[in-house]
Amino acid sequence: MMQKNQIISMEITGMSHDGNGVGHFDGMAVFVPDSAVGDVLSVRIVKVNRTHCYGRIEQIVAPSPDRISPDCAVSRRCGGCKFRHVSYEAELRYKQEFVQSNLRRIGGFSLEVEPIAPSPQQDGYRNKAQYPVRLQKDGLCAGFFAPRTHEVVDCHNCRLQPQKFETILETVLDFVKKYEITIYDETMGKGLLRHVYLRHGQESGETMVCLVVNGDKFPHSDELVKTLLNCDQQIVSIILNVNTQNTNVIMGGAIKLLYGKPFITDTLCGVSFNLSPLAFYQVNHDGAQQLYQIAADYAGLTGKEILLDLYCGAGTIGLSMAHRCKQVIGVEIIPEAIENAVSNAAKNGIRNARFFCADAAKAAERLASEGVRPDIIVLDPPRKGCDAAVLQSVAQMSPDRIVMVSCNSSTMARDCAILRDLGYRMQKCRPVDLFPRTNHVEAVVGLCRV
Template sequence: MLQKNSVIELAVTALTSEGNGVGRYEGMAVFVPDTAIGDRIECKIVKVHPRFCYGRLERLLVPSKDRIEPDCPVGRRCGGCALRHLSYGAEKEAKWQQVQDAFDRIGGFSLECQPLVSTGMVDGYRNKALYPVRERDGQVIIGFFARRSHEVVENLACRLQPPEFERIAGVVRDFLQEERIPCYDEGSCKGLVRQLYLRKAFATGEIMVCLVLNGETLPQSGRLLERLRDMRLPIRSVCLNVNRRSTNVVLGERTKILWGRPVITDLLCGVRVNLSAQSFYQVNHDAAELLYQKARQCAALTGNEVLLDLYCGTGTIGLTMARQVRQLIGVEIVPAAIEDAKVNARENGIENARFLCDDASGAAQKLEKEGIRPDVVVVDPPRKGCDEQVLAAISRMGPRRVVMISCNPATAARDCARLRELGYALQEITPFDLFPRTTHVECVALLTK
């Protein structure tokens, strides 16, 4: 039996969905971060459970052929890019395997996944950044929360963000420091500035700068606007989001415009999309276009269908298919997102779209009562997957095709297995890498009645 603080040699033979290497020592599974398949390591046991252990990499004895030198100075402390020590080829293989294993083991499917789809762009792809703002030893710190903690690791130059974000974050940090504006303290729930929130519309270049406040106003805001304007970047919106709650939820319900417009505008699959501070939007624009094109291909639209888009957000998925269907119905529980969806439809001249503000299961039941029977259902649920009521309602409405977009292969496999019990056959699974260098992977699954 391994003991805490034991030092052992280990051969890494697999990767978990969290990016940890796995090896076996005397039959016991040992999980070690920052390792690669093929590594032979010396590790220190830091936590012991009855059936597995966690270790810490102490020394690399024989490196894997897939291992590369991490190119971020704070990568190990931050933990966001948990796969930055792997070659991108090895990362893609691991993500494909993660999806395949989920559908094999959890779903009980024997269908082989399609090849993983990627743009090949691994840096600068994120169109959104949330930087916690704190004070340490009298200095303003802007960066990211370390993995599984609320310790802020200072980092303005995150390689996943576009270069404009680093410049803006630096200007905001200097402004807060020089004007002595208090930063938020989670322990006391005091202080004003909680987060810096940046968005960029990649197709148009437009940028939104938003400060999340534990209050209503930002002192000396005019001076901040001067500094941002002097940057000569395409900043089109500067706003304040009010969040006075003691919560881990980043945004509050009210956003006030300091300067410019309440939204920025992007183009996705030919559709103009207005993005407010609260709008959900895929963070990787170019990869999202590939994913939505695949979803449209799976839907196999002819122009006569009723398309139901559940968990529709600002309507982007459905609106990219609206011109190929008779009627589009989108459902989303966030009121601001539904308003954005309606505006997006109107500004794109799409008149066959209807949007309902409700949870997916409630809306599905209402549509059932109206006698609406969609031909195709697209679902893009949160990580927890679809509720049982949603899957049951889909089955009762009897669409001939269900297109499932998922950010969690495990819950996607579970939900597809439930739909199989309800009379649907899984035809195809395609993994998509929307988050290179991180452990996250998305997939599109097609089921037919």
Template structure:
């Protein structure tokens, strides 16, 4: 075995710590630049297509290697200056050094490649919804809190670690958040409130959680703590409201568990309301810390507009909305459908959906608390024949049995909204085997400067003559 290993290494084109001249010809799904040395693939982060670099090899595997930029010899035309001081440490904005137009093309081609490689569906993605606001678009922020040199800091975990990189002023977050974070950190220091230490499971303040409703301007501030109450919380609320009068809700969320999950399941109101209100596609939405809601709600409206376009609603359709969350998609389309049935497994989300339907005067929508797989099977067994099924699954995609039950209900159209093109391509490949044709795929950029890309897919039931 040792001899074999020696022979393999002797033919390796590169070795660790060597420096090689490298042209970046592509970006992979992790945002790393791709180059080749004598046909051997090398991945280099923080590069752009067209960069000519000297790369130091830091890790060599059997099929590929990783390198870091030692020197840039020639700049890509897609490269721009980084304007964030913690960009390299944080790792959230993987594409911040690339022109936005090039970023959109990368994401569009990524969706195409997933459908071709994983789904076996050869298509061209003609449309990508660009983000009108590539800065300040996130309406929710979650900052872990830590102690640095005796002072409280908040920021983000560095890549593949739980080391907090201080950054209370992220450019992707709402500009309203940074001053409020500063108020909280000053309060923590002044009142000697210990940040949580996950190694020893000691301390009080774990995370800062902020939400803003773009349509109304209302802001929620929530401190995630190991106890139900924090000292002098009413004074903190006074300072927060003085900093920004749009703060309408100050809460404490208790999480005393040894877990990486940010939120516990109970919140107590310190000041103001337990919820804030937003409006999405004409639907009045209540938001608590536990509510699921699109982080980029303004761009999500355009995403849902496209989903409605693909649904081809005339007012006579029965629409089933699987993985419906708080019901926003179905409720926003209820005025153009005859009947809406939403399905969601999380009880609090179902209750949110039902209250939203009542509050918005929507009488043709009902919401079931059930697993999508069981609900789809039950509806199919009841003989329900919806005209349109909308699915908005988690990143892992749809369970195969969900897809099977959808096909048994035999809707004329399926509209899939996905935050993971890879699982969307896989699921669409399975649906095509069951007689559904992918009619169109559009990409959507909801999380600019990051690697994430969403897509919307229109599938139509084929007739016998089409097969």
């Protein structure tokens, strides 16, 4: 039996879905963070379970050909960039295998997935950042929570964010120091500033600054507005988001406008969208355009189809395909998202799209009562995947094709296996890298009715 603090020698032969290298010693799997496939390591065992254990690198005896020098000083502490220490080519190979492995192991599919679509950008691709702000032993810190802790890793120049975010963040922090603005203490529930939330429209250039506060006012707010506008002339929206709850949830429900308009605009796949602080929008603009293009290709649109967009959110996927089909019907259970979708369709003069608020089962009933049968259904579920009832409702509507866009290939494989039992065959699957240097990967699946 392996013992804690035991030192072992081993080779990393695989990569787990959470970005830890995997090797074996005496028949037991050992998971090692910050390792690469092909590494020969000296590893200290730090935790032992019945079927597997966890280790920490003591020495790299022989580095993997995949290994490179990390270009971020805090990547190991932050934990966001699981693959900052390997080449991008190796990262893509790992992610391709994640999706392929889940289809085989969880879904029982033998289909070979298509080659992964790389992200057009590997650095600076994120159009949104949420920085927790805290007072710690080293003073005022803003950055990202270390994994499984409430410790903030101080990081203003994250390589995943655009350069302008660093400048704006430091401007806010300098202002906070100058005017002695209180910082939120989650143990006491006191202090004002909780998070700095930044959003940027890649095509429009517009930038939003949103301060999440434990109150309904911000001292010297007029001066803050002037300071931020001097810092970046592309700032068109400065907002307070009020969150007075003692919770880990970042955003509250109330919005107070300090300057400009309560949203920014951006264009995705030729469609213009208004983006409020609470609106969902893919964080990798160019990667999202690639993702939606693949989804449209899998849908096989000819201009004659009725397309049903379940989990439609603000309508990004359905509206991006509206010019290629007869009609788009968007369904979402969140009323505010439906309002956004209706507004976005009107904003773009899209007349062949309609949206209503319902769950999938109610949507199926409503469409049946109207005598409408969708030719294609697009599913873009959250990480937990689709409920079994949703998949039953989808199958009852008998679309010719189903396109699933998933941010979690484990639940995707499970849901596709259920759809297989309901009469749908998987035709294609392609991973798409929307989150370079992290362990997350999107995938698109095309299914047809048997």
